[in-house]
Amino acid sequence: MHTEDPTAVLVAAARQGDEAAFEALVRATYAQTYTLALRLTGDEEDASDVVQESYLRAYKGLARFRGDAQFTTWLYRITANCATTHLGRRHRRRTDHLADDATVVDRDPGGDPAAQAEAGALRGRLEGALAELPPKLRAVVVLRDVYDMPHEAIAAELGISVSAAKVRLHRARRKLREVLFPLPGEPGEPGDHEERTHAM
């Protein structure tokens, strides 16, 4: 078991049937789990449903958690899987936007205020660009580039092949880069063809 995992003691107690310990685990992690769920689903109501389902699955499957990864890593995999199932069931609304009024709490404050403001603005634009991505691309880039999940785990939880996960990641990064940091001659701008065929 990873001794650096602050939830390890609670997990051990919860595995022994200590319901108060599991409740403490929920209290300690539910905001982060909700954040992931919201980033994956793009909808507050869906995210809340996904979070409840995720903890239910975690509660029922706690005996199978071996402690070879952090509890949150295991929980995030469950959340990714639940979100995929949930989005698969959902055939309604296609307005997958992160709620504009969602309160953001930076858990790593500090540093130069001007740089912080600039970084905050960039993060805001990134959140907007993520929300505009198709859900399938968004899920892969969020799990890989925000939560550092390995390609294999992403593929397993989303029910796709590893190569498909890599292709989606490639497309997602390219779309995000084009939106956030467009270069001269990007699609839609004059002179694109000439610039993109420069040979070395």
Place this chain on the structure above:
Amino acid sequence: MRCDEVAELLPAAADGIVPGGLRGLAHSPGVGLEDRSARRHVEHCVRCQAELVQYRRLLRTLHGLRTEVLEPAPGLLADILATLEAAGERQAVRSLLTGRRVAYVGGIAAAATAGAAGAILLATRTRRRPLAS
């Protein structure tokens, strides 16, 4: 290689980022590119260098989202705990019913065994009873 061919490799090449920013980039613009000709292209192409820098900036910003927490609706925690409590109760009822079923089946089995043992005993005694002389 041409820029449009190299551009296809840049999103994956951006993973070669080192913590602490882009300090190493000035000395090795093509770091992260496995393809040697692509790396050579990037080393001499300002446009592709700029694009690679932007991909790395994008990845740093994405990594930065990890520390952010979006505040959930106030009732979410209560909803989660209620769901878990309901599941816990269902589980308890199920195990209780399972336990009762086991006791019930066990009781029947014990009664049947006792009955069979009694019948055997009775039959044995009947057979051993000496004939009246």
